[in-house]
Amino acid sequence: MRRTAALAAACLLALAAAGGARAGGSSEFSGHHRQLFRVVVVDGLSTADLPRLAQSGAAVGLLVPNAGPRTSAGYALAGMVRGILYNARLPKPTDSILIRVEHARTPPRHGPAIVLALPPQHAVPNTRRYPIAVLGRGYRGLLLSRLTRVPGLVSMADVARTALGTANRLRAQASADPAAALTRLESRIVSARSSTMAASVLVLGLLIAFALLYPTGAPTAIGAALAANLALGWIGGGSAAASVTLLGLCTVAGGLLGARLLRSPLALGAALVLVVAAYAAAMLAHPPALSLAPLGPELTSRFFGVSNVLETLLLAPALLAARLLDERLGPLALAGVGALALATIAENRLGADGGGALVVAAAFAVLAAGAWARSRRVAVLALAAALLAALLLLDLDAASSSPDHLRGALDGGARGLARVAANRVPLAYARMLEQWYLVFPALAVLAVGLAAARRARSRRDAALVASLLVGLAVSLLVNDSPGPVTIAGLAALLALEGGLLRHELLPSLLRRALGRRLLPAGASVASARPQE
Structure with missing residues (x-):
């Protein structure tokens, strides 16, 4: 109980420091009253x-x-x-x-x-x-x-x-030749942003196919999609159609080949960590690589770091890697992957996504609580520790002099945070009402997620799915892109659902399509085809 109280007090102090560091400092425009240009x-x-x-x-x-x-x-x-x-x-x-x-x-x-x-x-x-x-x-x-x-x-x-x-x-x-450089930049921006929706839908469609036909390849498929997206942003060039086609081919190849090459949980976990680390390294070394990627930021309000789509997609390999490495290497591995994911998505020189800090913290808290114990005490400790890590990151970022998306949420201390919360209404919640049709993929996420958690083979697997669902719920509350988050969330869930769709939904569909005489009710799809 004392540890819980101490962590809660530390969280409050970190929140006060994060707000005070920004509010207490002078505005960037203070002392600049003379117009030089x-x-x-x-x-x-x-x-x-x-x-x-x-x-x-x-x-x-x-x-x-x-x-x-x-x-x-x-x-x-x-x-x-x-x-x-x-x-x-x-x-x-x-x-x-x-x-x-x-x-x-x-x-x-x-x-x-x-x-x-x-x-x-x-x-x-x-x-x-x-x-x-x-x-x-x-x-x-x-x-x-x-x-x-x-x-x-x-x-x-x-x-x-x-x-x-x-x-x-x-x-x-x-x-x-700066004018020629701008012509090339404009061409890349048009190509990248024209491919964002098509690329998102394609990745979702391919992951649905993997979940139904070859669920073993779904985790490596989403990892390959993320790696290909980063590579396309770094290399540049090509039309939107070419970028989307290459992304799809890499996703399929990664799903088919990756599952065969990365057979051990340790190898798969390490490979997925490398994908997350590659994003961190790219954003640090060459920010335009992600800015101009097919699944990059929209370049109107967010110019660098991770978009809400990427934040959601990166959450899947990060959580799965943490779950696999925790089982093989212990709690320090889970904590290390969580720290890497938090820094990649939320640190001001990297992903710079303030809402993402809360998403990652909540998701990894649920994963840690489910992986280490069932007691409420451990769950509270895990949640408090994750929240403390996120708030400390906010505190460090508030002390930075560099502008970014994350610092804007802290502008003005408590009043600034209240303004950010109020802005969620027109930026996110009103858009949810406008995009009412998103209720269908959202219900699919909820139904598949709850079924996968209930039928999970172990407590760790159930915690993995639950952690993603909690992360998606937090993302819908704090981010302002309900559509992309829902689409990417369904794709991420299909990478982690563990074969539920293939072994339960697909047999039911085939029984209805072929008739009970061709596929008896007690039969499974696996009995009707060669072993994988």
Whole structure:
């Protein structure tokens, strides 16, 4: 009881420190009241003008006007003058205006100035990027943003930071032909984002096929899909159709070959850990590799780190690896995999997903409680320890000076956290009501998950499925993409369900299709075909 109370107190202290570290510090804009750059909105400016601006000595980039599905000049301007990337799903911001903006028909000939174009006055789909250039004060080449971590890609929130000269202002990178580099970047963005939905549905469809026909290959199939996604983002090039096709082929090959090559639980667990570690290493060494992957972030509100789809898909190999290695190597292995997953998904230089920290903590707490003991005391201790780890990560991140998605959730201390919670309504819960049809895959997740947990061969297997279900429930509460989370959650569950669909659902379907005379009620599918 004393240990539980001590951990609870530590969690409260960590939460207070995480909120206080951000709230107690000064705003990034404090002390920056003098505008160093003119900000000029040029009517009619297009990306076709970027080569001319680059030749005149400016640093150039592609500008994301705002977050959310729609954009307009009003949405973009509301965020620009306040130093934020305004999300069109939220009410209009009321923060202080930080910079002055001019309008002109032609770009200024000399700097220092930030020149950009805005979307149309009426609302349009937020699928385009707009030209931006910085003239003067040594800017030349390709613009670099600490908010996007993709060379050449600029967030609207960068404009005020650069105009006022804050620590996170835009930088410039030398480039032999910056306009050509931006053309290639735009092509990669279009290809990557055009393939996201198709890739997600394809991976789900293939995992359904593996769950029904060859469940042994499902865990390695999802691992291969994740590895292929990372490789495609690193290599780049190719159309959306080519990327989706390669992803599908790698998923099938990984499921068929991986199950034969990784026969021992130790080998399978180690291989799945390597997949998670590869994501961490890639995000640390080359963030654009994941930003421009088929299953990467959407590049409107999130530019780097893991998307909600990837967060959910990565949870499956992480949990399965922890369960397998814990059985062979002991509790330290489970704790180590949990720490790796938490850092990969939530650490500010890696996945930078604040909601993901809570998802991973809850899922691994359930897994640890189920793997180590059945007592309530151990369950409470595991949950408290996981929550403490997540809060300590938040605390360390709040003390960091680098901007990221996770720090934004801590902005303003308790008041900032309350604002983030209130924003869940338009960003997540209202979307659930709009996307009512998601109730069908959600019910499938619940039904398959509960059945798999109830029919599990051991307490550890039941805890594995339960941990994923808890992680998905937390994700739906704290994240703002109910559709992608539900689709990816069903795919992740099919990788862990342990053959339930093949040995129970498929025989029932075949009995109905073929008739009881061809397949007696007591027969199984395994008796009707050669042994795997």
